[in-house]
Amino acid sequence: MTIVVARHEKISDRFYLVALAQGLVVTMKQMLRSLFGKGIVTIEYPEKRREYSQRFRGAHFISVDSKKTENCTACYLCQTVCPADCITIVAGERDAATSEYGVKKEKRPLSFDIDALRCCFCGFCEEACPKDAIKLSRSYEMATLTREEAQYDLKFLVREVKDRG
Amino acid sequence: MTAEAPAQPTITIDGRVVPFLPGDTIMKAAEKAALDGTIPRFCYHPGLPVAGTCRMCTVEVEKAPKLMTSCSTPCTDGMIVHTQSDKVKKSREGVMEFLLANHPLDCPVCDQAGECSLQNYNYEYGPRTSEFQEQKRTWSKSTTKKLSDKLTLNMNRCIHCERCVRFTDDVTKTHELTMLNRGWKKELVSAEDLGVVSEYQGNIADICPVGAITFNDFRFQKRVWFLKPRPTLCDGCSKGCAVWADEEKDTIYRYRARRNDEVNGHWICDSGRVSFHTYENPNRIVEPLLKVNNHLIATNWETLAPSFVKELQRAARIILVIGTDATLEEMKEILTLKSLVRNAVFDVRFYNGTSGVHTSADDKAIDDVLRRLDQTSNTKGAESLGLTPLSQNGQGSASSAYDLAIYFRGGRAGIPLKLATKEFGWGVFSKDEVQRFDGVLPGLATVEKSGSYINAAGNTQKFVAAVKAKGSSASVTRILEGLFVVARREADLGVN
Structure with a gap:
């Protein structure tokens, strides 16, 4: 069934030039304002970058100690709490006799994989971590050319991130 | 006057009247009355002698001046016990605080976390804060x-319940472990630092209420809260111990002893505890294999079934060797294979394969606890079906040269020496065992199938599948169904 809706257009409406001119005025007003006036909303990315809040949740990293060893103890708490199921850890053991840490840090992650494409950046992992190991940096440039690059491994995660990026 | 039977004595626990047998402790009476779990305990274990050292199970007994340990106090008629009174709760809180004074806060890396008595009881009974400001004792x-x-010991986590010491003293009677020094310096050591040597070490890790003693095979493998316990049987020997198979996503990570007072009590042996690795073995054959140009290649059921049926119908003398680790149901079912054979000799034998064990008469206990010589689970079952054993050395007699041999087994029974010109394996095999075969039909392991075993004592034990089958491996029922379909279709087509 078709519903016929009648349009009651005035002569001025049918004569489109008026509306056209009105639209042009709005455009020009915005253009001139962003060129000379105040209240510019865009920035010249990537030359200029926006400073995000300290609480912004971006690309993951794992904090390291002074000897560049990851603080993670492979306790699986982040993997347990993760609602997106994107963290996969395999735990291993450092030999206490030969490790410079002795019995400290005897449990360690053999692999620590995060599927950044699945991650929903809720920050639960950060909150669950008893060692403050896994953290979300302020880096938001996470676009990749392939899906494989978005699979973060331990080598990528222990990269140096100063002041949360 | 008729003599009245003496009324069964009763005690009152938390207002409930509970009958008991003379000699029962308060803990036992509470457990019988399904009040289990209401009395926390560290040192008490039903399979071990009572020590009464941890003071966690103390309860208030009316008219007794002090709290009594429920694990060691025998019931007397008319006794009135309170397990949840304020006095008891305060005592438990005190015990927990003392235990936690020196206990490290390493639950995140401790394997016991999730099934730790100390953790659980602290949630229920412990104080929320600690008055202990000093340096924790460390070893x-x-x-x-x-x-x-x-086994790996972490002495920092030990709460000195001495379950492990009593286990080596009273169950295995090997006396390897003992506590050295007293009080603050009390330390678990092995005699002359020789370590633990018994074959039942895994149980020590099981009964340790905290993460002080861990089993290396499971250490750091999995956090326990991911695991789902499935009841199953250990098929490592003819004892048939009840176990929990802890699995996640159809992968088994460990076996734990499951209480069965008729068979294994509370314990299992170490070789049984790690026997699940046979099924998790990456070299296990889980796809049908067929020999082409002298090479075994992985194929599918659709290819394997017709060539297997063809071999069955071409052969004049066939022998089916059933491993004594198959279930009763499988043994009965696989005998119907005979109806696929045309006018050929069809011999059926069972084969154990354990050195020195031929029939169940050769089977004997090899220690005082559990382990038995027969390394398969169902020798008695094969005999109960009236099957005859394969000759002593696993070789067919010279006069009976066979054209086709089919070895059916569940992964534990031995493979006989070459019996025929063509050989097929059916069941659970690993890669290096099958090289001389002409084909393999992958079957199910104990944890993947349901059925029943008859153990050495003659107990028939039923079990259900714990995990899903791996790869293309299939049950005997399904494989037979497929073979019959193939045979019927080829008969219809007139293929010979």
Whole structure:
């Protein structure tokens, strides 16, 4: 069934030039304002970058100690709490006799994989971590050319991130 | 006057009247009345002698001046017990605070977390805060100490319940472990530092209420809260111990002893505990194999079934060797294979394969606890079906040369020496065992199938599948169904 809706257009409406001119005025007003006036909303990315809040949740990293060893103890708490199921850890053991840490840090992650494409950046992992190991940096440039690059491994995660990026 | 039977004595626990047998302790009476779990305990274990050292199970007994340990106090008629009174709760809180004074806060890396008595009881009974401001006691040398190649000790976590010491004293009677020094310096050591040597070490890790003693095979493998316990049977020997198979996503990570007072009590042996690796073995054959140009290649059921049926119908003398680790149901079912055979000799034998064990008469206990010589689970079952054993050395007699041999087994029975020109394996095999075969039909392992075994004592034990089958491996029923369909279709087509 078709519903016929009648349009009651005035002569001025049918004569489109008026509306056209009105639209042009709005455009020009915005253009001139962003060129000379105040209240510019865009920035010249990537030359200029926006400073995000300290609480912004971006690309993951794992904090390291002074000897560049990851603080993670492979306790699986982040993997347990993760609602997106994107963290996969395999735990291993450092030999206490030969490790410079002795019995400290005897449990360690053999692999620590995060599927950044699945991650929903809720920050639960950060909150669950008893060692403050896994953290979300302020880096938001996470676009990749392939899906494989978005699979973060331990080598990528222990990269140096100063002041949360 | 008729003599009245003496009324059964009763005690009152938390207002409930509970009958008991003379000699029962309060703990036992509470357990019988399904009040289990209401009395917390560390040192008490039903399979071990009572020690009464941890003071966690103390309860208030009316008219007794002090709290009594429920694990060691015998019931008397008319006794009135309170397990949840304020006095009891305050005592438990005190015990927990003392235990936690020196206990490290390393639950995140401790394997016991999730099934730890100390953790659980602290949630229920413990104080929320601690008054302990001093430095915690630590053991520099025994924080990660190998008690043997199977056990690791972390003395920092120990709460001195001495379950492990009593286990080596009373169950295995090997007396390897003992407590050295007293009080603050009390330390678990092995005699002359020789480590634990018994074949039942895994149980020590099981009964340790905290993470002080861990089993190396499971150490750091999985956090326990991911695991789902499935009841099953250990098929490592003819004892048929009840176990929990802890699995996640159809992968088994460990076996734990499951209480069955008729068979294994509370314990299982170490070789049984790690026997699940046979099924998790990456070299296990889980796809049908067929020999082409002298090479075994992985194929599918659609290819394997017709060539297997063809071999069956071409052969003049066939022998079916059933391993004594198959279930009763499988043994009965696989005998119907005979109806696929045309006018050929069809011999059926069972084969054990354990050195020195031929029939169940050769089977004997090899220690005082559990282990038995027969390394398969169902020798008695094969005999109960009236099957005859394969000759002593696993070789067919010279006069009976066969054209086709089919070896059916569940992964534990031995494979006989070459019996026929063509050989097929059916069941659970690993890669290096099958090289001489002409084909393999992958079957199910104990944890993947349901059925029943008859153990050495003659107990028939039923079990259900714990995990899903791996790869294309299939049950005997399904494989037989497929073979019959193929045979019927080829008969219809007139293929010979």
